[in-house]
Each structure stands twice: as structure tokens, then as C-alpha cells.
Amino acid sequence: MTPTVAIIGGTGLTTLDTLRTAHRETLSTPYGEPSSPAIHGELGGRAVVFLARHGQHHTLPPHKINYRANLWALHRLGVEQVVAVAAVGGIRADMAPGVLAFPDQIVDYTWGRHCTFFEDNLSHVTHIDFTEPYCLELRERLIQAARELGLEARESCTYAAMPGPRLETAAEIRRLERDGCDIVGMTGMPEAALARELGMRYAACAVVANWAAGKVAGTISMAEIESNLAGSMDKVKALLAQVIPTLVPL
Template sequence: MTESTIAIIGGTGLTSLNGLEITRREVMHTPYGEPSGPLTHGVLAGRRVVFLARHGYGHTIPPHRINYRANIWALKNAGIHRVVAVAAVGGITREMHPPRLVFPDQIIDYTWSRGHTFFEEDLSHVTHVDFTHPYDEGLRQALIQGARGIGIDAVERGTYAATQGPRLETGAEIDRLERDGCDLVGMTGMPEAALARELDLAYATCAVVANWAAGRGEGAGEISMEEVNRNVSQGMDNVRRLLETVIPTL
């Protein structure tokens, strides 16, 4: 059986992975502090994988307090080469309706004060990393083809707005994001994607549209947590089906 080279980072609604035969849990200590939790090693669809719950296994770490550097460093040092990042998001543009899956191809970073790079201390030279295409296209296409193959309703491209959180956005902020060209909004896409690029990890996001963003959708009223939970539950069922299909092909 192939060694673990694939990691799945679970977001809201995916703190565990049904179908994962757990073989061991590994506590990692990093130069950047503690990750969100132990790395869960296991077998999914006949392939060794590593699972990490981004918000902690009890979903207790808010987006702005996640130690993204520790998480990505830990995965890299566990021998990971590919990362499928699962995230719950809000839909901005018309086709981003709940509970669709989306495989974004671009991202805009609106976060601040997060540890966003490995290249800042004890450098022999200044390091710049190309981020023109923030998601690995090969991995993104594998997710797209997997979704097509099992008939999942998915959007195959879009721009992800990464906001600070933990509060949700105002209607005016969502209007601004749409003017900037954003299609969906979440709180964990950055600096996770950029840190993965700095460590040469192939990284792609599978986003579940949990709700219409502020001021969007029918009625454009307040965002209902009951509706969010219902959409996340339905969307994550599709994510699990997708992972079981795609993981053996990677």
C-alpha cells in the first residue's frame, strides 16, 4: 500500500472522516507552535492518507486563531505532497448557491495579522514565491473530474475571498467583494494556500457553499445557523463521496 503522501484538511462540518480506517495518531511539535491537533493517519479507499481538523477536533479554534504555519509545517514533515483542503463558504454570485461544491481557481486575501509566511527570519536571501495560480491545477482537475464522474453538482472555478472573521460580513462588504471579482467568501483560505505553496505542497480547495453571503439569496435576510448546518451536512456528504472517488486516483 502506498505511503501517506495525501492530506485532507477538514473545515467546518468535517472534523472527522467517515470511512477512514485510523491506524495511528501523531502528535507533532513544530518551530511555529502547536498544530490544530494530532495528525490522524489512516486508510481511505485503499490509500494511506493523513487527516487534520483545521479548527481542532472539537471545532474550538476560530479562523483567525488557527496556527496555519504549524499545520502546514507538520504536514510537510509527515511526508505529505498533496493537500485537499475542505472549507465551508458563503456564496456571493448567482451560481454559488447552497449546498453546491466549488473548486476555486483564484483567491484574494483580505486577512491581517496572521502568520502568513515561513520566509521571514534567519534568511540567507529574500525569497519570493510565485502565486499567480494559487491552487495546483492537476489536483484541482482531479477533484473536478471526480465530481463529474459521480454526478455531483459542482462549480469548476471561482474566486475565493478570504476574510478575517470570526464575524460574518456586512452586506456592504459583500458588495465590495463582488466588485473585486469574488464569487465566494470564507475565512480560512489564506494564508493556508500560500504557506502550502512556500513548502512546495500541491494544494487545492473543495469548498462547500453553506449559505448565501450577507445580502444575497431569496429575501436577503439574516443568515440562519440552522440553514447553514443543514447545507453543510448535505454538502459534506458529497465531499466524503468525492474523496472516496478521487483519493485512489492521485
């Protein structure tokens, strides 16, 4: 079966043990090597391909991820819909660690990344509409699945995409909050825009791993982030198992 659905796993989800694996496929692209082999398998009776955004051993920092190669490879495999899982920091008061969030807007603060397929050897300049950066229908499927499972989730929020790999300063978080951002991460862009350029439906499941800088006293530790993510991944896997069977080919 052609895998029309892909899951991109972020920090905390470099493997998906609920996926009944069929085979691995290493792909090359005009843009270089993807982050990891494509893992073909089955989830809830649906053919799915899984790709680890940060690599199989979580060795690729956000600014070194080859987003174009990742999305181009999935598109080449026949993927039409992408569920992207990502760890984020919570800015808004109800974005506590452990909460799932389904962003509907994004603000891009990244720089220096290859952010488009439309830049060389063009017959005409191409602009995509990005008014709604996430697919409304796919977001609704994720939201409905979370409701059915009784998961604590935030159904509307704005994602701030920061360059990384360092975490933000407290002053930067105050700025993001003034800008209307509710969660902060490092991989949301250009991934969402590249998917749109390729005509793929794309939605994100953000997992709040920590309070953003300055939101609580003290420093942010990787041990804290990893602990919070470990406690949340069972919820993410349950959500994926619930939603994937509902995603019919386009």
C-alpha cells in the same frame, strides 16, 4: 506507508468516518502546536493523513488557527498533496447552498496572520510565484471526480479570504463582488500560500453553506449553515473517496 496525501477538514468535517484509521499522531513544530492530532489512515487503498483545521471539537476560530504549524506538520510527515475542504458563503448567482466549488483564484483580505515561513534568519529574501494559487493538476482531479459522481459543482471561481470570525456586512459582500469574487470564506489564506512555500500541491473543495450577506432577505444563522453543511458532507466524502485513490505519489 508514508502518507503522501493529506485532507484538511474545515467546518462540518472535523472527522472523516470513511477513513480507516490506523493511529493518531500528536506533533510539535517550531511554530507551535497544530490544530489537531494527525489522523493516519487509509482511504481507497491510499495512505492518508487527516487534520481538523478548527480542532477536534471545532473550537479554533479562523484567526486563531496556527496555519504554519498545520502545514509544517503535514510536510514533516511526507505529505506532497493537500486537499483542503472549507465552508464558504455564496456570492455569485449560481453559488447556492449545497453546491461544491473548486476555486482557481483567491483574493486575500485577511490581516494579522502569520502568513509565511520566510521571515526570520534568512540568507536571502524569498518570493514564491502565486500566479495560480491552486495546483492545476490537483484541481483537475477533483473536477473529474465530481463529474464522474454527477455532483453539482462549479469548476472555476474566485475565493475571497476574509478575517472572521464574524460574517460579512452586505456592503462588504457588494465590494467583494465588484472585486470579482464568487465565494467568501475565512481560512483560505494563508493556508494556500504556506503550502506553496513548502512545495506541496494544494487544491480546495469549497462547500457553499449559505448565501453571503445581502444576497437573500433576512439574517444568516449558524443553524442554517450547520443544516446545509450536514446535507453536503456526504457529497464531500464521496468526492474524497473517488479522488484520493487517483493521487499517485509525486
